[in-house]
Amino acid sequence: MNSFKERIFSGAQPTGNLHLGNYLGALKRWVELQDSHDCIYCVVDMHALTILPDPVELLNSTREITAAYLAAGLDPKKSIVFNQSRVRQHSELAWVFNCIARIGWMNRMTQFKDKAGKDRDNASLGLLAYPSLMAADILLYRATHVPVGDDQKQHLELTRDIAQKFNNDYSDRIRSLGVGVEMAVGDETVSGYFPITEPMISGPAMRIMSLRDGTKKMSKSDPSDLSRINLIDDAETITKKIRKAKTDADAIPSEIDGLKGRAEADNLVGVFAALSGQQKEQVLRDFGGKQFSEFKAALADLAVAQLSPITQEMRRLIADPAYIDSVLRDGGARASVIAEENMNNVRNIVGFLQD
Template sequence: MSDFAPRVFSGVQPTGNLHLGNYLGAIRKFVALQESQDCIYCVVDLHSITAQLVHEDLKSQIRSITAAFLAAGIDPKRHIVFNQSRVSGHAELAWIFNCVARIGWMNRMTQFKEKAGKDRENASLGLLAYPSLMAADILLYRATHVPVGDDQKQHLELTRDIAIKFNNDFSERIAEAGLGTEIAVGEETVNGYFPITEPLIGGEATRVMSLKDGAKKMSKSDPSDLSRINLTDDAEQIARKIKKAKTDPDALPSEPKGLEGRPEADNLVGIFAALAEKTKADVLSEFGGRQFSEFKPVLADLAVEKLSPINGEMRRLIDDPGHIDAVLKDGGERAGAIAEKTMRDVKDIVGFLR
């Protein structure tokens, strides 16, 4: 892709309890990536105020997300774990990117349309502009790869568009300052400062759906707690939620094509496949022709087996906020050192007087 040193960046918002979808779609991938990549994992607390300005206890939510990172197996000594608001470069670079991005780009963002709904005029400016902040989060560390779910692919495309436009608009200054790196953009090679970040998408159940409605994504904001499996749920709660999960009256098919038009069945098979680290085809070869009354108890046992250790460690860590705060402080200092270098370069490229 380029001469940039490979680096992974990703973040999770501190809003409500983390659930199975967050774990399978993001956190478990974070753990796997740290074995082969230089990783920066962030609790994106600035993002958390875009849709809801006032939170009951934002500090405890930040600590809870951090606890989930650590309980799942992320090593904060080998890699960086911090909360976004500790590093001022995120907000500084986001403002510059607000001036790089075009309003038309922002208006096309699907998530803004969904979250703002029909009352778009009353949505916060932060909600409209937060993809620009997301681009700043990634490019502040000149990250080359981001693990994303299907619903975040559009935002990563915007990050790439911003990087390309910045590199093009300031190409001469980047070259004059000796800050450029050869970057492949399509079939062309250009000299730029920011990488064209690549998505990392893969595995089963990259998008986990609600247990009550297979057409809706599993969400922390869903009013029904039965719609999701929280990472803090105990074994009894996990088993009860899977038992009550919506299904259809037909038996499981013998191959994935038979899941078409059956969103709830597809969701539960996808969850089983992801937890067992198998394909949907593998799962259906074992359970095809069997009823959900047989499948659900096996799925519940598997979910309890995989999630209970994380649940217990999360509870232990949450009871030790001093340890979590120390991890975030150390991570913030290390992230800040990288960010400071980027912001010095960017200010020189833009032409600010330092």
């Protein structure tokens, strides 16, 4: 049986505004988990360098993402909340993992293929090694679980591969130093330094799609601001975006089967269900046979009611950068204690000479 201390790690990049999909698919769940788990939540500002952001924008975005975390309900006293670059051991462990991971593993990453496009030779080394840093983010704290969406599962599988290869490559050293932990891997019980981190996959209702194209995920990087509801949007903007959301000419169906082949309708029903805490079936029973104009009005009212308190708190926090910085500073100090203890063991495992 896995005897690592159960710990959750997750984070978001400070690029673009966090939106409704981020809230329903991640933040809302993070808030719930902090009441029952040991949680570490990070603003992964080092990852943002892969797109060479303007330095001032990166500073501001880091604070804005932190404000969104706190406004959504993350409690910096219950959880550790910090920005990645504040804890130097992230990059130190990433280099060790760069020497563990194989180039073939990185080349197979779907995200690298998508972002590098056809001109791979012109892609940055950071973009290629991005998943190695992600593995370091997770394993630096020996996190046992990561809440992820289906599209991030490949990166977590790579993290598991890196952990397993490290444990195997240094098995004798780990054993001689007495720093290994017994854990179950399949039918076997093995000893290793890093856990084989498990995914916590969010349910299908949490997969929020674009308001302009129901076949694509709602994204911070979509060039159309109408494709998403940002957490910073005011009530008027939210209402306008929902009113303009793409739909079809048919009425709301009364049964789930009636949503097949209707991506935009399915998405809006899913958003209503997620915001109201209902199943899609209940939403269809309430609105079946009605036109989208009526449904969108109800959805806009619901979205404004749910998101306005978060928006107002975000704006209050953004206006107080000194407080945000104090939260990140305190979280960074607490994270650094865990990080240095684990990194010190890694240095000993791989053979680095230390005082």
